[in-house]
Structure formats: C-alpha cells, structure tokens
Amino acid sequence: MIDLWNQLLQGFITAGSPVNLLWALLGCTLGTAVGVLPGIGPATAVAMLLPITSKVEPTASMIFFAGIYYGAMYGGSTTSILLNTPGESGSMVTAMEGNKMAKNGRAGAALATAAIGSFVAGTIATVLVTLFAPLVAAFAIKLGPPEYFMLMVLAFTTVSAVLGKSTLRGMTALAVGLAMGLIGIDQISGQARYTGGVPEFMDGIEVVLIAVGLFAVGEALYMVLYEGKTVETQNAMSKVHMTAVEWKRSWPAWLRATAIGFPFGTIPAGGSEIPTFLSYAAEKKLSSHKAEFGTTGAIEGVAGPEAANNAAITATLIPLLTLGIPTSNTTAILLGAFQNYGIQPGPQLFDSNAALVWALIASLYIGNVMLLVLNLPLVGIWVKLLKIPKPYLYAGILIFATVGVYGMRQSAFDLVLLYAIGLLGVVMRRFDFPTAPVVVGMILGPLAEAQMRNALSIGEGRWTVFLQRPGSLALLLVIVAVLVLPHFLKLRRAKA
Amino acid sequence: MKGLRDPELAIGIGTVLLGAGLAVGATQISSEAGYSGVGPNFLPWVVGAMLALCGVLLVREALTGGYREREEPSGAATGHWAGFAWVSVGVLVNAALITTIGFILSCSLCFVLAVRGFKSAEGRLDLSLRAWLVDAAVGFAIAAPVYWMFTQLLAINLPGLTASGWL
Numbered sequence: 199m200i201d202l203w204n205q206l207l208q209g210f211i212t213a214g215s216p217v218n219l220l221w222a223l224l225g226c227t228l229g230t231a232v233g234v235l236p237g238i239g240p241a242t243a244v245a246m247l248l249p250i251t252s253k254v255e256p257t258a259s260m261i262f263f264a265g266i267y268y269g270a271m272y273g274g275s276t277t278s279i280l281l282n283t284p285g286e287s288g289s290m291v292t293a294m295e296g297n298k299m300a301k302n303g304r305a306g307a308a309l310a311t312a313a314i315g316s317f318v319a320g321t322i323a324t325v326l327v328t329l330f331a332p333l334v335a336a337f338a339i340k341l342g343p344p345e346y347f348m349l350m351v352l353a354f355t356t357v358s359a360v361l362g363k364s365t366l367r368g369m370t371a372l373a374v375g376l377a378m379g380l381i382g383i384d385q386i387s388g389q390a391r392y393t394g395g396v397p398e399f400m401d402g403i404e405v406v407l408i409a410v411g412l413f414a415v416g417e418a419l420y421m422v423l424y425e426g427k428t429v430e431t432q433n434a435m436s437k438v439h440m441t442a443v444e445w446k447r448s449w450p451a452w453l454r455a456t457a458i459g460f461p462f463g464t465i466p467a468g469g470s471e472i473p474t475f476l477s478y479a480a481e482k483k484l485s486s487h488k489a490e491f492g493t494t495g496a497i498e499g500v501a502g503p504e505a506a507n508n509a510a511i512t513a514t515l516i517p518l519l520t521l522g523i524p525t526s527n528t529t530a531i532l533l534g535a536f537q538n539y540g541i542q543p544g545p546q547l548f549d550s551n552a553a554l555v556w557a558l559i560a561s562l563y564i565g566n567v568m569l570l571v572l573n574l575p576l577v578g579i580w581v582k583l584l585k586i587p588k589p590y591l592y593a594g595i596l597i598f599a600t601v602g603v604y605g606m607r608q609s610a611f612d613l614v615l616l617y618a619i620g621l622l623g624v625v626m627r628r629f630d631f632p633t634a635p636v637v638v639g640m641i642l643g644p645l646a647e648a649q650m651r652n653a654l655s656i657g658e659g660r661w662t663v664f665l666q667r668p669g670s671l672a673l674l675l676v677i678v679a680v681l682v683l684p685h686f687l688k689l690r691r692a693k694a
Numbered sequence: 695m696k697g698l699r700d701p702e703l704a705i706g707i708g709t710v711l712l713g714a715g716l717a718v719g720a721t722q723i724s725s726e727a728g729y730s731g732v733g734p735n736f737l738p739w740v741v742g743a744m745l746a747l748c749g750v751l752l753v754r755e756a757l758t759g760g761y762r763e764r765e766e767p768s769g770a771a772t773g774h775w776a777g778f779a780w781v782s783v784g785v786l787v788n789a790a791l792i793t794t795i796g797f798i799l800s801c802s803l804c805f806v807l808a809v810r811g812f813k814s815a816e817g818r819l820d821l822s823l824r825a826w827l828v829d830a831a832v833g834f835a836i837a838a839p840v841y842w843m844f845t846q847l848l849a850i851n852l853p854g855l856t857a858s859g860w861l
Contacts, residue, residue: 249844249848249850250848250850252850253848253849253850254848363763363764363765364761364762364763364764366748366751366752366755366762367752367761369744369748370709370745370748370749370752373713373741373744373745373748374712374745376737376741376744377712377716377741377742377745380716380737380738380741384734386734387724387726387728387733387734389723389724389734391719391723391734391738392716392719392738415785418781418808419778419781419782420769421812421815422774422777422778422780422781422811422812422815423769423770423773423774423775423777423778423815424767424768424769424770424773424774425768425769425770425815426770426774426777426812426814426815426816426817427769427770427815427816427817428768428769428770588812588816589808589809589812589813589816590809590832592808592812593784593804593805593806593808593809593812593833594805594836596781596784596785596788596804596805596808597801597804597805597833597836597837597840598840600788600792600797600801600804601797601840601844601852604792604797604852604853605844605850605851605852608851608853610789610790610792610793613785613788613789613792614786614789616785616789617782617785617786617789620785625705627767628767629701629702629705629761629764629767630761630764630765630767643737647737650732650737651730651732651736652730653730654729654730654731654732655728655729655730658729658731659727659729659730659731659732660731
C-alpha cells in the first residue's frame with residue numbers, strides 16, 4: 199500500500215510538471231471540442247494526432263491523448279443535450295432524457311448533472327484503476343501465450359459478436375480488420391504477406407489510416423451523400439445550475455452508475471453503450487418520478503448514463519494497460535500510440551515503464567478537475583462551436599485527416615488508400631456494420647497471431663495445449679458461453 | 695426477390711470474393727512452420743475462410759428478406775451524388791498534388807472543392823467567384839496554421855511548395 203502511494207505520488211510529480219500540465223490542459227480542451235463537434239470523435243482525433251509520437255516524448259503524448267479521450271466524453275454530453283444528434287456513441291442515452299429536459303427549459307440542469315456526474319464517476323473510477331490495475335498486472339504476469347491468445351479471442355468475440363445487433367455483420371467486420379492486419383511482414387517468420395509488390399504495403403497499413411478513413415473521411419462522405427438536407431435543431435441554453443432537489447436526485451444515480459459502468463469497462467466487452475443503457479434502465483426502474491421519463495425529462499436519466507459512460511471509459515484503461523488488450527476504437531488507437539514508441543502495454547508495463555504508467559494515472563485525476571472547470575463555467579464557449587457551418591466543419595476535418603495520415607508516413611499513396619477506406623466506411627455505416635471490430639481486429643490481429651504461434655510452439659504443434667492449461671480452458675469456456683448464451687436465451691424467450 | 699441490383703447482395707458477394715482473394719494469396723505464402731506446426735500462411739487461410747463464410751451467410755440473409763435487425767440508415771433515402779463527386783475530387787486531387795504544390799495549397803484546394811460538395815448537398819451550391827475566394831481564404835486560414843504547427847513546432851515533415859517551411 200505504501201508502495202502504491204509512493205508510486206502514485208511520483209506520478210503526480212511527473213504529471214504535475216508545467217510541461218505535462220500544459221499537455222493535459224491541451225488534451226482536455228481539444229477533447230472537449232472534439233466531443234462537442236459532430237462528425238469527429240476521440241478515436242479520430244487521437245488517430246490524426248498520432249504523428250506527434252515521432253517527436254513528443256511518450257509521457258507527455260500519452261497524457262495528451264488520454265486528455266482527448268475522456269475530454270471527448272465531457273464534450274459529447276453537451277452536444278447530445280443541446281442538439282438532437284449525439285456527439286459520440288456513448289452519449290446516445292444521455293440524449294434521450296437530456297433533450298427532453300432541454301426542451302423544457304432545463305438544459306442548464308442537465309448540463310450540470312452531466313458534467314458533475316462525469317467528474318464524480320471519472321474520479322471514483324480513477325481511484326479504482328489506481329487500486330486494481332497493479333493487482334491485475336501482478337496476476338497477468340503469470341499468464342502464458344495460450345491464455346493471452348484466448349483473452350484476445352475473447353476480446354474479438356465480445357467486440358464483434360456481442361456488442362452489435364448482428365453477430366454476422368460484426369464477424370464480417372472483424373474478418374475485414376484481421377485481413378487488413380495481415381498485410382505486411384509476418385512478425386515471426388519475416389515473410390511478406392499480401393503486399394502485391396507494392397513497397398508501401400511492406401510496413402503494413404497504419405492504424406491511423408484505417409481509423410481516420412473509416413471515421414473522418416467516411417463520415418464526411420456519408421454526410422455529403424445522405425445528410426445534406428438533415429436539419430438540426432438546437433435547444434435553448436439556460437443557467438448551468440442545479441437545485442437542492444436536483445442534487446439529491448443526481449447523487450444516488452451517479453454512484454449506482456459508477457458501480458454499473460466500471461466493471462463493464464474492465465472486461466473485454468468494451469464500449470460504453472451497454473453500461474449506459476443498463477444505467478438508464480436501472481434509474482427508470484428505481485425513480486420515484488417515473489412520469490418524467492420520456493416526457494419532461496428526468497434528471498436521473500441524464501445523471502446515470504453520463505456517469506456510467508465515464509466510469510466505463512476510465513475502466514477500459516485496465517485491460518489496455520495491464521493486458522495490452524484494447525476493447526474500443528479509442529483504446530485500440532492508444533495501443534497504436536504505445537507501439538509507435540516501441541512500448542508494448544501488458545503486465546510488464548508496470549515494471550518497465552512504471553514512471554509513464556503512474557504519470558498517466560495521475561494525469562487522470564488532474565484531467566478530471568480540469569474538465570470540470572472547462573465544462574461548467576465555460577460551457578457557453580463550447581456551445582458556440584455548434585454554430586460552425588457544416589460545410590466548413592467537414593471540409594476542415596478533411597484537412598486534419600490529411601495531416602494525420604500524411605504526417606505518419608509521408609506517402610501520397612496513403613491518401614488514395616484513405617479515400618478507399620472512407621468509401622468502405624460509408625458502406626459499413628449505410629448497411630449497419632459495426633466499425634470497432636475492424637479497428638480492434640487490425641491492431642490486435644497480429645498480436646493474437648504471434649501469441650497463438652508461440653502457444654503452439656509450447657505445445658509442440660498440438661492444439662490441445664489450449665485445453666490442457668486450466669486458465670486457457672476456462673477462457674475458452676467463457677468464449678463459448680458468450681457466443682452461445684445470447685442465442686440460447688433468445689430461443690427460450692421465443693418459446694415462452 | 696430484389697435481383698442483382700440489391701446492394702446487400704452485392705456486399706455479400708463482395709465479401710465472398712474478398713475471402714477467395716485472400717485464399718488465392720495464401721497459396722503464395724510459405725507454410726514453413728517450425729516448432730509451432732502452423733506457418734505464416736495459417737492465419738491467412740483462416741481469415742479467408744471466415745470472410746467467405748460470412749459472405750455466404752450475408753448473401754443468404756440478403757436473399758431471404760434482407761439483413762437481420764438492420765437499423766434504418768440515417769439521412770436521405772437516395773445519395774446526393776453530385777456533392778459526393780465534388781468531395782471525392784477534392785480528396786483525390788489533394789492526394790495527387792500534395793507533393794508538388796505543397797501541403798497548404800493542396801489542402802486549401804481540397805477544402806474549396808469539398809465545401810462546394812457539402813454546400814450542394816445542402817442545396818445551396820454557390821459557384822460565384824466571390825464564394826470561391828472566400829472559401830479558399832478560409833481553407834488557407836485552417837491549413838496554414840496547421841502546417842506551421844507541425845513543421846515549425848513539432849518538426850514533422852509535411853511537403854511544402856518551397857523549402858522555407860512556411861509555404
């Protein structure tokens with residue numbers, strides 16, 4: 199415990215240096231802006247800025263990226279409360295009640311409970327990360343390649359099969375991502391695969407290109423094709439303030455939601471859609487103001503999902519840092535950022551890069567305070583961002599997309615590829631294919647393959663190695679359960 | 695039965711073809727396995743098979759009433775292809791010219807063309823000289839600071855028209 203305290207203190211000293219504080223502030227500000235603006239999310243923003251990894255030192259840039267990541271969660275709630283379109287997917291549920299509240303002249307209260315709830319949940323979740331991440335890392339260090347491979351397969355399964363509506367479309371997206379990950383030099387044998395003689399393909403495809411293509415260029419192309427005539431209405435602002443009654447109704451919702459959100463973030467079932475929906479359902483069931491839900495807007499329905507979102511987002515750092523397994527788009531890109539520095543997140547990270555990890559965790563505490571300040575008194579400034587005309591916003595996003603992709607490899611070929619991935623993004627969005635499996639598949643695929651081949655080497659080529667070790671056998675059973683149980687339940691419900 | 699023009703069917707077939715392509719490519723990769731018993735060609739075969747299987751299942755869903763539980767896509771029912779063409783040309787022109795005319799000019803050009811597309815999607819395409827100039831100025835005002843921030847502050851290489859690092 200003393201040890202933990204000392205390390206955290208060291209982290210605060212590193213993260214509290216003026217330069218790092220500046221990076222954190224920059225990240226939080228940019229993240230809030232990105233969360234507020236439609237058409238660009240945290241994953242895209244971090245991806246576009248990945249080129250800075252070649253010049254900025256790791257601690258500073260990870261603090262910066264983390265600031266963007268959870269800053270976007272704060273900003274996203276502003277957009278979902280004031281506009282009828284959520285800024286990012288985790289805010290979808292907030293939009294349901296938040297919009298109703300705003301329409302009834304209570305936008306200020308909704309914004310306040312969202313920001314304070316995010317702060318409470320984010321801070322509690324950060325404390326839990328501080329306490330549990332080292333424990334998970336200490337446990338994970340005992341895992342061998344077979345267990346790692348199974349954990350990664352579990353992540354693939356949950357990201358692609360469980361989260362979306364259709365297992366088939368999720369699996370298709372995953373396969374496309376895995377195929378993209380195959381391009382380039384095989385890590386173990388050094389053989390070139392699927393390069394077609396194109397020298398640009400030898401180094402593989404950058405995750406920046408895929409993320410920016412799918413999300414930024416894809417979004418812009420979708421916008422011009424289908425959303426040109428979509429009219430957005432903006433709700434009127436009111437004073438950002440909560441009454442004593444509203445405080446009393448928000449508190450329990452924040453705490454319950456943190457308890458729901460955090461566990462969901464830690465297991466490789468990433469994304470914050472499920473916990474936000476669960477929290478919404480829980481609040482609706484427990485509320486003594488049921489009549490307000492869906493009519494005038496219930497404050498619990500904003501407080502809960504918003505807190506659950508932030509708790510889950512913070513908790514996704516546990517699998518990322520301790521196991522090296524990303525469970526969402528943004529964490530997949532953060533993993534890419536670590537890889538650019540030649541750092542492989544995983545249990546060893548807490549030994550080999552202790553200073554970096556603890557500075558990052560400390561920066562989460564600092565960032566949450568910064569974001570509370572940025573979002574409560576200054577919310578009026580962010581609302582002005584919503585006034586940027588759509589054509590300028592989306593055309594501007596294309597410029598930033600160019601910087602991110604070109605800055606990474608200095609290749610004009612990549613810009614053509616970027617357009618092609620953008621087209622893929624349009625098709626996927628139009629036909630309701632999830633995109634997270636593509637990004638997670640392409641970045642985790644090569645790692646999973648290496649673990650699989652190492653595991654088989656341990657088993658001298660026998661696949662039974664995955665069954666003989668209790669850890670990997672247990673994980674295998676979990677994977678089967680995750681795949682089969684939902685269908686089984688559906689069948690039973692159909693019969694009943 | 696919607697016939698071959700059904701895009702859902704086309705996506706399914708495309709997925710099968712992609713899987714087949716991966717399988718053909720996999721035959722070119724050595725199977726030298728070492729201790730593990732599986733070589734660098736193993737995963738390509740698995741992914742190829744996975745894509746082909748998914749493709750076949752997508753085709754089946756497309757032919758038997760469409761994709762299951764597909765959410766209605768947001769926005770208009772038909773695409774606005776004229777605007778799409780403006781934006782596409784903008785992005786591709788940028789790719790073609792960035793190394794010759796430099797980041798700032800190339801991105802400003804991309805910006806102007808893309809803005810034409812987005813405005814035409816909103817039904818207010820403006821091709822007057824004034825609009826071109828205003829948009830070009832806005833594009834320049836975004837691209838130039840970005841360029842300076844990356845080249846001067848972060849020392850990241852972006853192509854310029856001159857070697858000065860300012861344009």
